[in-house]
Amino acid sequence: MILQIQACLRHGDGFELSVASELSLDGVTALFGRSGCGKTTLLRIIAGLEHVRGATVHFGEHAWQQGRRFVPLHKRRIGMVFQEHSLLPHLSVRDNLLYGYRRTPEAVRRLHPPDVTAMLGIDDLLERRIDQLSGGQRQRISLGRALLISPQLLLLDEPMAALDTQTKRDIMPFLSRMAAQSGVPIIMVSHAPDEVERLADRVVFMHEGRIQRIETLREALARPNSPLFADTGAASVLEGRVGETVEDGLRPFGPPGAQLWVAATQAPSAGATRLRVLARDVSLSLDDPHRISIQNHLPVTIERIDPSHNHRIVVACRTADRQLLLAEVTPRAVSQLGLEAGQRVYALIKSVALLE
Numbered sequence: 001m002i003l004q005i006q007a008c009l010r011h012g013d014g015f016e017l018s019v020a021s022e023l024s025l026d027g028v029t030a031l032f033g034r035s036g037c038g039k040t041t042l043l044r045i046i047a048g049l050e051h052v053r054g055a056t057v058h059f060g061e062h063a064w065q066q067g068r069r070f071v072p073l074h075k076r077r078i079g080m081v082f083q084e085h086s087l088l089p090h091l092s093v094r095d096n097l098l099y100g101y102r103r104t105p106e107a108v109r110r111l112h113p114p115d116v117t118a119m120l121g122i123d124d125l126l127e128r129r130i131d132q133l134s135g136g137q138r139q140r141i142s143l144g145r146a147l148l149i150s151p152q153l154l155l156l157d158e159p160m161a162a163l164d165t166q167t168k169r170d171i172m173p174f175l176s177r178m179a180a181q182s183g184v185p186i187i188m189v190s191h192a193p194d195e196v197e198r199l200a201d202r203v204v205f206m207h208e209g210r211i212q213r214i215e216t217l218r219e220a221l222a223r224p225n226s227p228l229f230a231d232t233g234a235a236s237v238l239e240g241r242v243g244e245t246v247e248d249g250l251r252p253f254g255p256p257g258a259q260l261w262v263a264a265t266q267a268p269s270a271g272a273t274r275l276r277v278l279a280r281d282v283s284l285s286l287d288d289p290h291r292i293s294i295q296n297h298l299p300v301t302i303e304r305i306d307p308s309h310n311h312r313i314v315v316a317c318r319t320a321d322r323q324l325l326l327a328e329v330t331p332r333a334v335s336q337l338g339l340e341a342g343q344r345v346y347a348l349i350k351s352v353a354l355l356e
């Protein structure tokens, strides 16, 4: 599905938004950028909550806004979830969930309560009142309610921003499962790189009211100067499956030849996931050292050596399963080891984090 958007707007505080883009919307698209760059404003224009004169918004063949035509939010069939939940406090969880479902014509209902409650793990909460729920549970109900109108598009405005780290961690797998199973394209506003790396398929980078770049997550992570790395330095995201077996408190991750070990406490269950590896936690060695405490050694091929920046060099390597792994080394190490593109070396990984 393609979203075409063209809009210019100016706020009283001098902020100016100017966008003209075409977004391909399968899976999860993250709007990413610093606070105040216009992410929420862009989301509100897409939703029809902000009526900007002269703007054009096309969703597939639906002209939501063009010339004098302006389709209001409730006719766009958009599900929305905000930072703060907007559930009806006097109704039970079940009635909140059914609120939009009952108002959705049968002919357009594609998602039904049993599927959605199972997807979000909320079957046991149906009879509770909203004020008997934790913040994370409320957000899961908000997601469920938004899905049950069988939306064509789901807009999430920092749905986890008000949650503490642990709750955020708890809710992340549900969001990721929902994105994969619901079949509804999602646009999610975020300024948290870990959220984007865990959930997004595509990233729209915004800066001072403009769209700077639109990239797949893979492209965004292949650039050492990616805005996603502003706080932590370059990082790689490896996709793979966590295995069933537990050895010495560790579980395998990834296929043979590109297998890593992750702490079983971090990965309590088996399944597909994403792993984040900071480039500064990866060293390179010409041979596979055995008398060393680091457990994760991967044979890799050097693909690219970036120019030195602040006396550090990012070396982009390919693993045996063709994933990109970035290592940060010193210029001296590059010359001492004679590192060059095409060379086969070993990546020694000091620590990995599951993106949950």
Ligand SMILES: Nc1ncnc2c1ncn2[C@@H]1O[C@H](COP(=O)(O)OP(=O)(O)OP(=O)(O)O)[C@@H](O)[C@H]1O
Pocket (backbone or CB within 6 Å): 011, 012, 013, 015, 033, 034, 035, 036, 037, 038, 039, 040, 041, 042, 191
């Ligand atoms: N209704 C409004 N009236 C006037 N100015 C506004 C309004 N809404 C937002 N702004 C201004 O527009 C700019 C962009 O705000 P917006 O909320 O879109 O940014 P954002 O990238 O979503 O930020 P954050 O990550 O902090 O939510 C800011 O300078 C903000 O002060």
